[in-house]
Amino acid sequence: xxxxxxxxxxxxxxxxxxxxxxxxxxxxxxxxxxxxxxxxxxxxxxxxxxxxxxxxxxxxxxxxxxxxxxxxxxxxxxxxxxxxxxxxxxxxxxxxxxxxxxxxxxxxxxxxxxxxxxxxxxxxxxxxxxxxxxxxxxxxxxxxxxxxxxxxxxxxxxxxxxxxxxxxxxxxxxxxxxxxxxxxxxxxxxxxxxxxxxxxxxxxxxxxxxxxxxxxxxxxxxxxxxxxxxxxxxxxxxxxxxxxxxxxxxxxxxxxxxxxxxxxxxxxxxxxxxxxxxxxxxxxxxxxxxxxxxxxxxxxxxxxxxxxxxxxxxxxxxxxxxxxxxxxxxxxxxxxxxxxxxxxxxxxxxxxxxxxxxxxxxxxxxxxxxxxxxxxxxxxxxxxxxxxxxxxxxxxxxxxxxxxxxxxxxxxxxxxxxxxxxxxxxxxxxxxxxxxxxxxxxxxxxxxxxxxxxxxx
Amino acid sequence: xxxxxxxxxxxxxxxxxxxxxxxxxxxxxxxxxxxxxxxxxxxxxxxxxxxxxxxxxxxxxxxxxxxxxxxxxxxxxxxxxxxxxxxxxxxxxxxxxxxxxxxxxxxxxxxxxxxxxxxxxxxxxxxxxxxxxxxxxxxxxxxxxxxxxxxxxxxxxxxxxxxxxxxxxxxxxxxxxxxxxxxxxxxxxxxxxxxxxxxxxxxxxxxxxxxxxxxxxxxxxxxxxxxxxxxxxxxxxxxxxxxxxxxxxxxxxxxxxxxxxxxxxxxxxxxxxxxxxxxxxxxxxxxxxxxxxxxxxxxxxxxxxxxxxxxxxxxxxxxxxxxxxxxxxxxxxxxxxxxxxxxxxxxxxxxxxxxxxxxxxxxxxxxxxxxxxxxxxxxxxxxxxxxxxxxxx
Numbered sequence: 001x002x003x004x005x006x007x008x009x010x011x012x013x014x015x016x017x018x019x020x021x022x023x024x025x026x027x028x029x030x031x032x033x034x035x036x037x038x039x040x041x042x043x044x045x046x047x048x049x050x051x052x053x054x055x056x057x058x059x060x061x062x063x064x065x066x067x068x069x070x071x072x073x074x075x076x077x078x079x080x081x082x083x084x085x086x087x088x089x090x091x092x093x094x095x096x097x098x099x100x101x102x103x104x105x106x107x108x109x110x111x112x113x114x115x116x117x118x119x120x121x122x123x124x125x126x127x128x129x130x131x132x133x134x135x136x137x138x139x140x141x142x143x144x145x146x147x148x149x150x151x152x153x154x155x156x157x158x159x160x161x162x163x164x165x166x167x168x169x170x171x172x173x174x175x176x177x178x179x180x181x182x183x184x185x186x187x188x189x190x191x192x193x194x195x196x197x198x199x200x201x202x203x204x205x206x207x208x209x210x211x212x213x214x215x216x217x218x219x220x221x222x223x224x225x226x227x228x229x230x231x232x233x234x235x236x237x238x239x240x241x242x243x244x245x246x247x248x249x250x251x252x253x254x255x256x257x258x259x260x261x262x263x264x265x266x267x268x269x270x271x272x273x274x275x276x277x278x279x280x281x282x283x284x285x286x287x288x289x290x291x292x293x294x295x296x297x298x299x300x301x302x303x304x305x306x307x308x309x310x311x312x313x314x315x316x317x318x319x320x321x322x323x324x325x326x327x328x329x330x331x332x333x334x335x336x337x338x339x340x341x342x343x344x345x346x347x348x349x350x351x352x353x354x355x356x357x358x359x360x361x362x363x364x365x366x367x368x369x370x371x372x373x374x375x376x377x378x379x380x381x382x383x384x385x386x387x388x389x390x391x392x393x394x395x396x397x398x399x400x401x402x403x404x405x406x407x408x409x410x411x412x413x414x415x416x417x418x419x420x421x422x423x424x425x426x427x428x429x430x431x432x433x434x435x436x437x438x439x440x441x442x443x444x445x446x447x448x449x450x451x452x453x454x455x456x457x
Numbered sequence: 458x459x460x461x462x463x464x465x466x467x468x469x470x471x472x473x474x475x476x477x478x479x480x481x482x483x484x485x486x487x488x489x490x491x492x493x494x495x496x497x498x499x500x501x502x503x504x505x506x507x508x509x510x511x512x513x514x515x516x517x518x519x520x521x522x523x524x525x526x527x528x529x530x531x532x533x534x535x536x537x538x539x540x541x542x543x544x545x546x547x548x549x550x551x552x553x554x555x556x557x558x559x560x561x562x563x564x565x566x567x568x569x570x571x572x573x574x575x576x577x578x579x580x581x582x583x584x585x586x587x588x589x590x591x592x593x594x595x596x597x598x599x600x601x602x603x604x605x606x607x608x609x610x611x612x613x614x615x616x617x618x619x620x621x622x623x624x625x626x627x628x629x630x631x632x633x634x635x636x637x638x639x640x641x642x643x644x645x646x647x648x649x650x651x652x653x654x655x656x657x658x659x660x661x662x663x664x665x666x667x668x669x670x671x672x673x674x675x676x677x678x679x680x681x682x683x684x685x686x687x688x689x690x691x692x693x694x695x696x697x698x699x700x701x702x703x704x705x706x707x708x709x710x711x712x713x714x715x716x717x718x719x720x721x722x723x724x725x726x727x728x729x730x731x732x733x734x735x736x737x738x739x740x741x742x743x744x745x746x747x748x749x750x751x752x753x754x755x756x757x758x759x760x761x762x763x764x765x766x767x768x769x770x771x772x773x774x775x776x777x778x779x780x781x782x783x784x785x786x787x788x789x790x791x792x793x794x795x796x797x798x799x800x801x802x803x804x805x806x807x808x809x810x811x812x813x814x815x816x817x818x819x820x821x822x823x824x825x826x827x828x829x830x831x832x833x834x835x836x837x838x839x840x841x842x843x844x845x846x847x848x849x850x
Contacts, residue, residue, distance in 0.1 A: 197566075197639070226566065226646075228639045245576075246569050246646030253635035260631035293634050325634035327642030330649050344577060389808050395815050397822035 036085060038105040050075045051111035052087060056104045068106060071098055076281040077239070088283070095283045096308040097337065153359060155184055158191040158223075158346060159366025165199025165230035167422040168377055171206040173369050178214045180365045186217040189360070191349065192238070194222055198229025200426065201254055208276070211237040223349060224249050224339075228327075233273060236287055239280045242349060243330040243339045250327030252290040266292060283309040286338060289319065289326040296320060299336050307337045380420035381427060387412045388429060403448045410437050410444070492583045494535065500728040501534035503721055506575070507739040508540040512568065512595050513561030514789040516542060520742045521571045524735050525578050531732050536584045537720065538575070538602065543612065544593035557794045560594040562619060564792070565643050568594065572601040572647055586651075587720055588613055588710075592698065596661055601650040606720055607701040607710045615661030615696030656681040657709075660690055660697040668697050670707045677708040746787035753790060756780050757801060767820050774813045781806045 036046045046052065052075055057068045073089035076097055083102045088095055159177045161169045174192070181188035211234070214220055222235035223242045227249040235241060235249055243249075254261045254269050261269060270291045277287030286309070289297040298315030300308045313321060317336065320326040333339035341352035350357055387409045394405030417424055417434040424431040432440070495501050506524055508516045528536060544559045575584065586602035592614035599605065599613055607613065620637055627633040641662050648658040656679040660668035669685025671678045683691050687707055690697035704710040714720035721729045760776035763769040784790055784803045791802050 226643060228642065229635070244573075245650050246573050246643075248642030248646050250642055251635045251639040253631050255629065255632045255635070258627060258629060258632060260629045260635075292631050323630075323634065325631070325638035327638045327645075329642060329645045329655060332655060344573075385804055385808075386811070389811055393812055393815060395818070397819045 036102050036105070036108060037083075038108050039103055040106070042108075044108045044110065046075055046085065046108070046110060053107075053109040053111075054085075054087060054100060054105060055107040056100045057106060058104055071100075073098070074278075074281075086281075088281070095285070097306055099304065099306060153361050154188055154355075155181070155361040155363050156189045156191060156350065156353075156355065157181055157363045157366045158193060160193045160195060160370040161231075161234075162193075162195040162370065162374065163199075163377070164426075165196055165207070165234065166203030167199060167426050168374065169194075169196045169199065169231065169234075170203060170373075170422070171210040173373055174207065174210050174214065176369050177366050178210075178218065180363070180369075181218050187219070189219045189221065189353070189355070190214070191221045191223050191366075192234075193225065194227040194231050194235050195225045196228065196231035196234075197226060198231055198251070200230065204230050204233050207234050208237065215239075221353070223343070229253070232290060233276065236273065236277045236282070237280055240353075241333075241339050242352060243333055243342045244344050245330050245342055247330050247333075247342075248327050249333070250290040251325050252287070253292060253325060260292070270295075282338060285309055285311045286326070286328075291325075293323055293325060296322060297326060301335065301337075305337070376420050377423055380416050380423040384413070384416060384423060384427075384431065385429075387416075388431070399451055400448060403444050403451070407441055407444050407448075410441050413437055414441075492581050494583050494724060498534060499726065500730060501721075501726055502531070502732055503717070503729045504528055504531055504533035504536045504732040504735055505717065506536050506538045506735050508538055508542060508595075508598070509739065510542060510743055511558050511560060512542050512593065512598070513564040513792055514746065515739075515743045516571075516595070516598075517564075517789045518567055518571055519787075519789065520739055521574065523738055523742065525574060527734055527738060528579055528582065531734060533582060533732050535721075535724065535729075536575075536579060536582050537587050537717065538584060539587045539589060540591050540595060540599050541589035542593070542595035542598075543590040543614075544595075561792055562594050562616065565594065565597075565640065565647075568598055569643060569646050572598060572650060576601075576650060585720070585724065587714065587717075588701075597644055597647045597658070600653050600657070600661070601647045603652045605651070605710050606712050606714050606723065607704055609701050609713050609715050611701045612698055613701075613704060613709075614698030617664055617696050620663055620665075654679055657697075662696065664695050665693045666697075667691050667693065672708075675708075746789055749783040749787045750790045750793060750796065753780050753783050753796065753801065756783075757799070765816075767817055767824075770813050770817050770820075774810060774817070777806050777810050777813070781810065 036044050038044060051072070053070070053072045055068055055070045071087060071089050073087040075085060076088045077086040084099050085102065085105070087098050087100065089098055090096075157177050157180060159173065161173065163169050177190055181190055207230075211220060215237070219240070220238050221240040221242065222238040223244070224235055224247040225244045226247070227235040228251050230252070232249045232252050241249075252273055254266075260266070270288050273287040273291050274284035278284040285295065285297055288311075289295040296311055296313050297320040298310045298313050298318045300310075300315045301317070302308075308315065317332075319328070319332070319336075328336075328338055330339065330342045334342055343349035343352050346362065347357070350360070350362070390409035391406050391413070394402040394409065396402040396405050413424070413431055414434055414437050417431075417437070431437075506528065510516060542560060545554050584602055584604065586599055586605040588599050588605065588607045588611045590608070590611050591599040592612050594616060596613050596615045619640070623636050623640060624633045627636055641658075644662055645655055645658040648655075648661070656668070659681060660666045660679075666681060667683050667688075668690040669680045669683050669688040671680060671685045672687075679685075689699070689703070689707060699707075699709060701710065701713050705713050712720075712723045714723055717731060756776040756779050760773045760780075763773040763776070780801070781803065784801075784806065788803075790796055796802075
């Protein structure tokens with residue numbers, strides 16, 4: 001067996017970002033409003049994350065109704081196709097997900113919101129702006145505005161998000177795909193196909209901000225092949241998570257050098273990951289168990305599929321003890337309802353999303369954005385090595401020629417600084433900052449001038 | 458392509474020949490590929506997809522791509538993935554295991570992608586794993602298929618030192634756990650492809666995990682301790698290892714087959730046509746890259762004997778160019794311990810060549826100017842690592 005310390009699996013924490021875990025994040029609420037039609041025909045606008053009080057009677061939908069029950073909790077999912085609502089209820093320190101059909105609901109009160117009663121339809125932010133003309137320009141990413149589809153169909157944007165977080169997988173590409181989706185109006189579907197062993201903490205900060213903002217306009221889905229560390233943190237932002245059968249998520253321990261963060265910094269990071277997990281409608285204990293060894297995690301699943309989480313090992317299904325860091329694979333994630341399904345192909349995913357291929361447009365812009373950035377990165381990596389060689393052992397047989405070669409090489413590095421900064425900043429071998437390179441060129445030009453003057457003189 | 462008839466079955470199997478309605482139930486339902494075994498043909502085309510040798514080199518991405526394309530071209534009815542890749546010999550006391558031939562564990566994401574590509578790209582063709590021998594990381598690959606058969610003397614064993622080796626590199630408890638969790642999460646992905654539970658994967662990956670099984674109807678339920686009806690692995694010092702008879706009895710394997718004839722019979726067919734183009738392609742690939750590696754080591758040795766004058770640099774350049782061509786043709790060469798351990802890589806050779814070219818030019822310029830020696834540079838690096846990144850003056 002060879003070296004197992006694959007650097008790509010490391011979350012690298014840079015000195016300049018030591019304050020990351022202590023930063024206060026302005027979290028936008030997760031918004032995906034849905035109109036829930038309850039038993040009496042009233043419509044109540046519900047968002048994931050809303051605190052609700054709910055009176056329901058199982059069997060009210062035409063069957064003999066059972067005794068009315070009242071629960072209070074947080075909306076975890078609004079299942080539009082199943083016409084049900086999933087509410088996380090806390091009781092005696094435990095969390096339990098309760099699934100209730102809309103038709104069984106007698107009363108539904110959302111904390112801090114007025115229920116909209118009657119059949120008047122409220123604005124649904126998930127629907128695209130059908131007023132815009134022209135057809136979707138799904139195949140082109142030329143910077144020109146892609147007009148909204150005339151057919152009113154939603155568009156599914158699938159984008160592989162691949163490589164080290166902050167280098168191959170960045171918030172910049174998420175912003176780019178968001179811009180494409182924005183051209184079609186709100187309510188588009190963005191699928192991030194996560195293939196990443198983790199990466200830079202500083203990027204996590206930007207991703208957090210980008211995704212929280214993006215989720216207010218579009219439906220954002222994580223489709224996981226490999227979501228380790230910072231990539232897991234990214235995925236946890238998504239309310240909907242699907243796995244590939246080989247998929248895995250977890251191991252969000254933050255460390256610098258060979259040491260994990262400790263004390264207040266660790267506490268803040270555990271809280272942050274827990275908050276992100278909870279905001280997306282999952283038990284915060286899942287995210288916390290991915291950060292550090294101590295948190296325990298287990299769950300029970302009843303015959304109806306309702307899952308109860310424990311931050312102890314009292315549940316039947318034990319996921320993380322005091323010496324384990326949590327990663328989840330496809331089957332377990334599905335069983336505990338962490339994931340919404342398992343799909344290996346786009347067609348399978350669309351089926352799980354209940355999206356009829358004839359009723360949505362599937363854009364390939366995300367693939368093009370991904371390919372473009374990956375190519376830039378690979379070209380830079382290859383070229384950088386050659387350039388550094390040229391700078392360190394410049395061609396030429398005399399000082400003038402060698403200095404000239406060195407200037408040329410450094411100029412090429414400066415060009416790459418503009419085109420592909422993360423490759424120069426984070427990928428080995430390190431390259432000095434652009435400003436230092438520019439100073440070096442000035443020095444070399446001065447040397448060149450001195451030599452030429454000496455030769456003339 | 459050879460045509461094989463089961464009429465030549467050995468007596469023991471011939472005795473079990475029965476009318477077609479009595480043939481063994483095709484247990485390879487291939488739920489993993491979604492493709493059922495062909496019912497319309499009595500004599501299917503069976504493609505042997507060899508996975509022979511070292512994981513990471515002989516069994517690697519380039520040959521998988523070639524074989525997948527070949528399968529698409531040959532259009533077989535069934536693909537049989539024949540796996541023979543064991544890190545350790547059967548006779549411990551000989552101590553003849555060659556670490557250079559151990560499966561490369563750190564290529565696990567590549568194995569995941571290779572195996573997934575077979576599942577995805579050949580999803581319309583039923584796939585059956587046939588284990589001749591699999592000990593080490595190859596054991597995880599064996600479990601990536603739901604329909605699995607073994608040779609009667611086959612072993613199916615896990616990784617013994619994986620966790621120790623990861624943990625040895627990280628002192629911090631949280632970081633150690635993180636690394637172990639990340640790696641095992643990816644490893645378990647392979648096992649999930651075969652619809653096997655994490656409990657089984659854990660026993661394959663972690664030496665300290667034990668394993669037993671309970672039987673429920675015609676199915677087996679794995680238990681991650683020794684409380685099950687059948688204790689498979691009570692050792693806390695080595696990963697689980699299945700011998701073929703046990704694997705069959707506890708329903709891990711779907712049956713035991715010593716030959717392809719036996720295997721196809723167990724799948725429910727009396728006759729079949731074997732497609733052996735995959736075996737030929739894989740053998741050629743293995744022969745070629747191994748020859749390439751041998752050449753690389755010889756050329757590097759010869760390069761190290763060259764002088765630093767223009768003639769010597771020219772010869773060295775010629776050797777390095779051949780090395781570079783071999784490394785480009787067979788990138789797996791770089792993964793070998795004897796190559797990586799000597800600092801031989803495409804990048805290093807390219808650097809050394811660049812330096813040599815500059816040195817030659819400098820010496821030529823110096824000769825023209827009647828001076829001795831060049832103006833600097835790295836000297837081309839007779840060993841490698843010398844000239845590659847050495848700064849000039």
